[in-house]
Amino acid sequence: MKIVSDKKLKEIKLYKPITFKDMRGEIWTKWEKKIFKDLNFNLSKYTKSKKNVLRGFHGDKKSWKLISCLKGEILNVVEGTLSKKFQQVPFDENINCDAKKFIKILKDFLIKKNFKSNENHSKWLNRCVEWKETYDPVKKDFFKNTNTVQPYAFIRRLSEKMDKDDILVADCGGNIVTCNHAFETKKGQRYFTNNGNSPMGFSFSGAIGAYFANPKKRIVCIIGDGGMNMNIQELQTIKNYNINIKTIILNNHIYGITKAFQETNFGGKSEACGPRGYIPPDFIKVSKAYGIKTMEIKNNSEFDEKIDQLLNCKESIVVDVDCHDHHEYEPRIFGWKTPIEDMYPYIDRDEFKKNMIIDPVEGWESPIMPKFIKSDEVGDA
Ligand SMILES: Cc1ncc(C[n+]2csc(CCOP(=O)(O)OP(=O)(O)O)c2C)c(N)n1
Numbered sequence: 226m227k228i229v230s231d232k233k234l235k236e237i238k239l240y241k242p243i244t245f246k247d248m249r250g251e252i253w254t255k256w257e258k259k260i261f262k263d264l265n266f267n268l269s270k271y272t273k274s275k276k277n278v279l280r281g282f283h284g285d286k287k288s289w290k291l292i293s294c295l296k297g298e299i300l301n302v303v304e305g306t307l308s309k310k311f312q313q314v315p316f317d318e319n320i321n322c323d324a325k326k327f328i329k330i331l332k333d334f335l336i337k338k339n340f341k342s343n344e345n346h347s348k349w350l351n352r353c354v355e356w357k358e359t360y361d362p363v364k365k366d367f368f369k370n371t372n373t374v375q376p377y378a379f380i381r382r383l384s385e386k387m388d389k390d391d392i393l394v395a396d397c398g399g400n401i402v403t404c405n406h407a408f409e410t411k412k413g414q415r416y417f418t419n420n421g422n423s424p425m426g427f428s429f430s431g432a433i434g435a436y437f438a439n440p441k442k443r444i445v446c447i448i449g450d451g452g453m454n455m456n457i458q459e460l461q462t463i464k465n466y467n468i469n470i471k472t473i474i475l476n477n478h479i480y481g482i483t484k485a486f487q488e489t490n491f492g493g494k495s496e497a498c499g500p501r502g503y504i505p506p507d508f509i510k511v512s513k514a515y516g517i518k519t520m521e522i523k524n525n526s527e528f529d530e531k532i533d534q535l536l537n538c539k540e541s542i543v544v545d546v547d548c549h550d551h552h553e554y555e556p557r558i559f560g561w562k563t564p565i566e567d568m569y570p571y572i573d574r575d576e577f578k579k580n581m582i583i584d585p586v587e588g589w590e591s592p593i594m595p596k597f598i599k600s601d602e603v604g605d606a
C-alpha cells in the first residue's frame with residue numbers, strides 16, 4: 226500500500242458531510258446533495274467521484290480525509306480513528322504511519338538496542354501457557370453425553386485427532402468463534418479463516434481452493450448451516466472435479482452468532498435468525514442429491530468414533546453435526562468500553578487484578594453485566 230499525503234492529490238475534492246457518526250468503525254454520514262451534482266462517478270451511497278480520481282471519505286469532526294482512490298493504488302490517510310474519543314478503550318499512543326515504515330523503524334531500533342529473546346521472554350510465554358490452561362473455554366462438562374453435540378467439545382476432539390499436516394478452513398459466525406476457542410493448531414498445520422471480514426460460505430470455497438493448491442493434503446472445512454446454505458452449489462464443483470474435502474456443518478439450525486447478539490442487546494429477543502424467519506434445508510438430502518457421501522453426528526457419545534471415520538474417509542464427505550440450537554459463545558466482551566482482557570463470564574476480581582501487569586482500566590471493580598447493557602452500548606453482529 227502506498228501512502229500519499231492528501232496535499233499531493235491536487236485533483237481531489239474533499240467535502241465535509243452535514244452529520245457524521247462513527248459506530249465502532251461503521252461510518253454514518255449525511256451529505257448535501259448539491260455538492261455531488263458535478264461528479265459523474267458514483268461508487269457508494271455517499272461518495273461520488275470523477276473517473277480515476279476519488280472514492281471515499283473517513284474522518285472525525287475536525288479532519289476529513291480521503292481514504293481510497295482508483296487506479297489500483299490505495300491512498301490511506303485515515304486520521305479519524307486516531308482520535309481518542311472514537312476509541313472504545315483509548316490507546317496510550319496513536320501513531321499515524323505506514324505500517325511498513327513503522328515495522329522497519331521498530332526492527333532497526335531493536336537491532337540497535339541488541340534486543341534478544343531472553344529469560345523474560347520465556348517467562349512471558351510460560352505465563353501465557355498457564356493462562357491458556359487455567360482459562361480454557363472448553364469445559365470438562367461440555368464432553369458429557371447429551372442428546373445433542375456440544376460444538377466446543379466436538380471441535381476440541383477434532384483438533385486432537387487431526388494430523389500435523391492437515392489443513393483446516395473455517396467459516397464465520399458462531400462456528401468460527403467455536404473453532405478459535407476450541408481448536409488447538411499443531412505445528413505444521415495450516416488454519417485458514419476469513420476472520421473479521423467474515424463472508425458467510427467462505428470456508429466451503431476456501432477448502433476447494435486449498436484442495437487445488439495441494440490435493441495430497443487432508444482438508445477439513447468447518448461451516449455453519451447458514452454459511453453452507455450460501456455456497457451450497459459448490460457441491461457440484463466437488464462432484465465435477467472429484468475433490469476430496471471433509472465438510473463439517475456445525476448445524477445449530479439458526480444464525481447462531483446473530484441470535485446471540487440480538488438476545489444480548491435486545492433484552493433476550495431475536496428475530497429473523499431462526500427458527501422464525503430462517504430454517505436450514507436438510508443438508509443430508511441435498512448432498513445425496515449431488516451424489517456426495519454423507520454422515521450425521523447426533524450427540525456427544527458418538528462423535529469420537531465418527532470423527533475417526535470422517536477423517537479416514539477416502540472421498541469427499543458432508544457431515545451434519547447436530548448442535549441443536551447452540552449459540553453460547555464464551556468468553557466474550559460485554560459493553561462498549563470493556564477491555565479485551567476482561568471477558569464475561571468474569572473471573573474473581575482479585576484474581577483478575579493479580580493477573581494484570583499494567584493497571585486495569587477504570588471501572589474494573591464492577592464490570593458491566595449482560596442484563597445492564599443499554600442500547601447505546603451495543604455493538605453489531
Ligand atoms: C454474506 C454474509 N451475509 C451476512 C453476514 C452477517 N452474518 C455474520 S455471521 C451470520 C450468521 C451465520 O450463521 P451460520 O453460518 O449458521 O453460523 P453460526 O453463527 O450459527 O455458527 C450472519 C448472518 C455475513 N457475515 N456474510
Ligand SMILES: [Mg+2]
Nearest residue numbers: 449450479481
Ligand atoms: Mg448456524
